[in-house]
Amino acid sequence: MHQPSDIEIARAAEKRPIREIGAELGIPEEALLPYGHDKAKVGAGFIAGLAGRPRGRLVLVTAINPTPAGEGKTTTTVGLGDGLRRLGHKAAICIREASLGPCFGMKGGAAGGGRAQVVPMEDMNLHFTGDFHAITAAHNLLAAMIDNHIYWGNALGLDQRRITWRRVMDMNDRALRQVVCSLGGVSNGFPRETGFDITVASEVMAILCLATDLDDLQRRLGAIIVGYTRERAPVTARDLKADGAMTVLLRDALQPNLVQTLEHTPAFVHGGPFANIAHGCNSVIATDTALRLADFVVTEAGFGADLGAEKFMNIKCRKAGLAPAAVVVVATVRALKMNGGLGKDDLGAEDVAAVEKGCANLGRHIENVKSFGVPVVVAINHFTGDTEAEIAAVQAYVRTQGSEALLCTHWAEGGAGTQALAARVAEIAAADRANFAPLYPDEMGLFHKIETIAKRIYRADEVLADQRIRDQLHAWETAGYGHLPVCMAKTQYSFSTDPSLRGAPVGHSVPVREVRLAAGAGFVVVICGEIMTMPGLPSRPAAEGIGLTAEGAVEGLF
Incomplete structure (x- = not known):
């Protein structure tokens, strides 16, 4: 019997007109800016009018450290939203937009899977409403204005050796990590070394996802530090008079996108900073809008809880005044087996001992999330090969925590497969048991913040940072940036900075290779280990299997 693929299921979906999805949340048709019949942006004027409404309850979905076996965090987010709606709750979900890099690389799309998907799946995973293109354009406009300013005399005295603003594109392309620009003679400017990051690592992406309105957006864009003078004085986008034009390019992109799940649950899909090199959450404006319109809002944070959930709590919630009522940690029996030491080819046979050993990874995530003062429920995302004994082993372990x-079973059954989870999450959230607080206070020193995350979340013994990095952090504190949170950039595959170290490692060190000040976004990026801000494609990229059918439909996306 043919098992339909994600894209086949999505293509067969009976979508409702987007005005009906908006009406379910009380959004009038005139407040929607339609992109065809099945997706729309929610107008800024309508959103501004929601400010006085109380917020619903926010549920965060996170996961154990990702493995090649798969965890299904987005799929669970979608399934939980559908499950809550099936129980009669006014529910919405908030997830990130998909980057073209992983779509054509190795990770795939970001619309969920099976019977728990957001549609239109093809649009969502490709150009969607053009937000990422707008972010790319705004970022690169600033880069162009930097080089143009230098070409026409450099009145601000920018030191070409100290320009920190690189260019971006929404694609995995290792050849662009380090480049030399302005070659070819006098008319092309002054040659210098620079490079490209992927768009989802852009500070403009982070700013869009943290801004509350257009004025806040322009203020943050203006505060971007693009480089320094010979005297080490910062030069900003505002100094270059770039912030106004950048805001114009991002005017429509700031408005959140509304689509639907296969079961017609409203879904806000907006923004997409990577969780290993940025803060890994959808936009504040989308989350806040959903909370003003729904009783329950289910959102996700990228990769494992050591990255996405930590940044959701310490950056997004801190900046936006949000507080989750409950957290769901997603795990699969297969992924726990890998954390228990099995290889991908050995996951088919029952192995309760490997499951029990791998549960150490799950247990640490549970403990970490609880340290923020939020109640935790575990969702076991079911695979057909899971045995009753393996599932029972996970449930028994979690009870000890x-x-x-x-x-x-939402992948196979949609919202019907998450009703027990939805009922329990709704019960916990409605009980107002959460006593949320970030992990560290604003006034803590920057290096101390890095150490706090490394020791309390990663369980590292120490942070390794040379004097140059410590001096840079101290200089930023002296300049008035010491109150900012830190955004840790490290591998998603391990609590450590070694991607091969699965489970719950202890006794490791966290080496800090570089620190970057994202003054507009409002955090300090701490790059640890060998993390890349411009990924490369794998030996067999997903792009090789993507194309059009004879009927003109997309195939090969996943």
Whole structure:
């Protein structure tokens, strides 16, 4: 029997007109800016009028450290939203937009999977409403204005050796990590070394996802530090008079996108900073809009809880005044086996001992999330090869951690497969048991903040940073940036900075290779280990299997 692929399921979906999805949340048709019949942006004027409304309850979905076996965090986010709606709750979900880099690389899209998907899946995973293109254009406009300013006399005295603003594109392309620009003679400017990052690593992406309105957006864009003078004085986008034009390019992109799940649950899909090199959450404006319109809002944070959830709590919630009522940690039996030491080819046979050993990774994530003062439920994302004994082993372990694990079959059954989870999450969230607080206070020193995350979340013994990095952090504190949170950039595959170290490692060190001040976004990026801000494609990129059918439909996306 043919098992339909994600894209086949999505293509067969019976979508409702987007005005009906908006009406379910009380959004009038005139407040929607339609992009065809099945997606729309929600107008800024309507959003501004929601400011006085109370917020609903926010549920965060996170996961154990990702493995090649798959965890299904977005799929669970979608399934939980559908499950809550099936129970009669006014629910919405908030997820990130997909980057073209992983779509054509190795990771795939970001619309969920099976019977728990957001549609239109093809549009969402490709150009969607053009937000990422607008972010790319705004970022590169600033880069062009930097080189143009230098070409026409450099009145601000920018030191070409100290320009920190690189260019971006929304694609995995290792050849562009380090480049030399302005070659070819006098008319092309002054040659200098620079490079490209992927668009989702852009500070403009982070700014869009943290801004509350257009005025806040322009203020943040203006505060971007693009480089320094010979006297080490910062030069900003505002100094270059670039902030106004950048805001114009991002005017429509700031408005959140509304689509739907396969079961017609409203879905806000907006923004997409990577979780290993940025803060990994959808936009504040989308989350806040959903909370003003729905009783329950389910959102996700990228990769494992050591990255996405930590940054959701310490950056997004801190900046936006949000507080999750409950957190769901997603795990699969297969991924726990890998954390227990098995290889990908050995996951088919029952191995309760490997599951129990791998549960150490899950347990640490549960403990970490609880340290923020938020109740935790575990969702076991079911695979057909899971055995009753393996599932029972996970549930028994989670009980020893003072939590509970519920089996979810949403990939195969949609919202019907998450009703037990939805009922429990709704019960916990409505009980107002959360006593949320970030991990560290604003006034803590920057290096101390890095150490706090490394020791309390990663369970590292020490942070390794040379004097140059420590001096840079101290200089930023002296300049008035010491109150900012830190955004840790490290591998998603391990609590450590070694991607091969699975499970719950202890006794490791966290080496800090570089620190970057994102003054507009409002955090300090701390690059650890060998993390890349411009990924490369794998030996067999997903792009090789993507194309059009004879009927003109997209195939090969996943």
